[in-house]
Amino acid sequence: MDFSKLSQNVQKGNARMTNKLVQEALENGVEASVILEKGLIPALNEVGIKFKNNEIYVPEMLLAGKAMSAGIKVLEPLLSLTGAKPIGTAVIGTVRGDIHDIGKNLVKITLRGIGIEVYDLGVDVSAQDFISKAEEVNADLVCLSALLTTTMPEIGEVIKEFKKAGIKEKYIFMIGGAPVTSNFAKRVNADYYTADAASAARLAEKILLQKHNS
Numbered sequence: 656m657d658f659s660k661l662s663q664n665v666q667k668g669n670a671r672m673t674n675k676l677v678q679e680a681l682e683n684g685v686e687a688s689v690i691l692e693k694g695l696i697p698a699l700n701e702v703g704i705k706f707k708n709n710e711i712y713v714p715e716m717l718l719a720g721k722a723m724s725a726g727i728k729v730l731e732p733l734l735s736l737t738g739a740k741p742i743g744t745a746v747i748g749t750v751r752g753d754i755h756d757i758g759k760n761l762v763k764i765t766l767r768g769i770g771i772e773v774y775d776l777g778v779d780v781s782a783q784d785f786i787s788k789a790e791e792v793n794a795d796l797v798c799l800s801a802l803l804t805t806t807m808p809e810i811g812e813v814i815k816e817f818k819k820a821g822i823k824e825k826y827i828f829m830i831g832g833a834p835v836t837s838n839f840a841k842r843v844n845a846d847y848y849t850a851d852a853a854s855a856a857r858l859a860e861k862i863l864l865q866k867h868n869s
Contacts, residue, residue, distance in 0.1 A: 744773075
């Protein structure tokens, strides 16, 4: 299947057409995971690159996110694991002061797709809420997202609060978002940075398999 039409509609923010094309692909026998990996994720990655390069701005990013959500809504029931034992547990959220959830939702879907149990705290999440949930569910991974340069420092604040509580070493911190970089990850003592949802899922799977086999 040629995924370029699907990608274009996601990038343009056409939710109705995105939903329709995803349904058509499924009817034609394309697997849900293939539609996600070859159609939707590359489209949103392209949107992320354009946003970083100031070719598009937050309104266009949000429209693309809505189109993406329309496609994912069709796929999510098919991507969910049935009865398989989770390979690990993650807590995910967008940090305090930031209400953007497009990338975060995409990472959540891909992590669930590879068998990780994910607890989504939503947006504008305080450090204390991350700590409480991570402790409650005995998480392996704490995944922090920020879309705005103004809210990026809050990622560092969350990690500092885990350290203050004496529990930072219990968790693996993965961070991401349009303005986030690997250098920033080093500065705030995060364990890993990934540029997109697909690489986040691959990395998380590798980390968890190593952790549980060691």
